[in-house]
């Protein structure tokens with residue numbers, strides 16, 4: 004098979020709505036395409052040069068996360084989408100728009116107003132989400148730089164939390180503020196809801212990570228302080244090496260691949 008630096012034979016779940024046909028099956032096992040983070044960036048540029056823009060990739064990424072949220076819950080329920088200021092956050096803005104368009108009440112948390120984001124295509128994705136929300140009166144509320152109490156209130160209403168804080172651009176052994184607080188509060192809400200006895204259970208809270216759990220290095224799989232504890236991680240285009248490390252499952256939960264494009268093999272010259 005083409006392109007991929009290495010394959011890890013493990014059972015793999017796939018979302019039928021996700022685009023792509025590049026996974027090889029072998030006796031009930033699927034081989035996971037794995038690429039270094041630096042090569043993923045090259046691959047994205049090659050895909051864009053081939054006619055599928057970065058904005059379109061982000062659109063597909065955000066929709067794949069929204070599909071996963073909808074698969075985790077029985078029907079429309081409040082969702083909090085935590086968005087960082089980079090392109091991982093951009094995936095979150097698209098996801099929030101897609102869920103709100105499907106009638107799900109969404110609270111999006113951002114450190115800066117949409118107009119003040121500088122990463123592209125995240126900035127454009129955020130403006131598009133706000134315009135759609137305004138034009139179509141979507142159930143989308145935006146919380147800009149909330150303090151811990153405001154964030155806790157929002158999270159307490161959530162039946163699902165989407166972690167789109169940090170992706171492949173994360174580095175270091177500590178997550179800086181405000182994201183460290185966001186991660187701790189998201190984990191607390193997730194864990195306290197999951198540890199309730201059935202009789203008091205108002206419904207479990209799912210935690211879905213975009214591309215990689217925030218605080219985990221996509222390249223090495225090492226978790227910084229703090230790190231998101233996800234139920235499911237939807238990773239984009241290919242697996243990154245850290246995600247297939249045995250210790251990573253503790254942070255990623257179940258791993259799902261959103262290939263975003265068909266036949267990535269045709270971009271192999273870019274690597």
Ligand SMILES: NC(=O)C1=CN([C@@H]2O[C@H](COP(=O)(O)OP(=O)(O)OC[C@H]3O[C@@H](n4cnc5c(N)ncnc54)[C@H](O)[C@@H]3O)[C@@H](O)[C@H]2O)[C@H](O)CC1
Pocket residue numbers: 047057058060061064087088089090091092094122123124168169170171172173174175176177178179180182213214215239
């Ligand atoms: N490239 C594309 O078009 C697509 C990307 N996708 C998604 O984008 C992310 C990668 O985005 P990038 O902007 O490169 O980085 P991040 O958003 O992951 O993070 C940048 C952000 O993080 C801050 N940061 C770094 N280290 C720390 C730290 N220790 N503590 C706090 N903050 C930190 C840094 O300052 C930047 O602000 C990729 O994962 C995908 O999710 C789309 O999926 C496809 C199109």
Ligand SMILES: [K+]
Pocket residue numbers: 091166167168169170212213214215216217
């Ligand atoms: K993330």
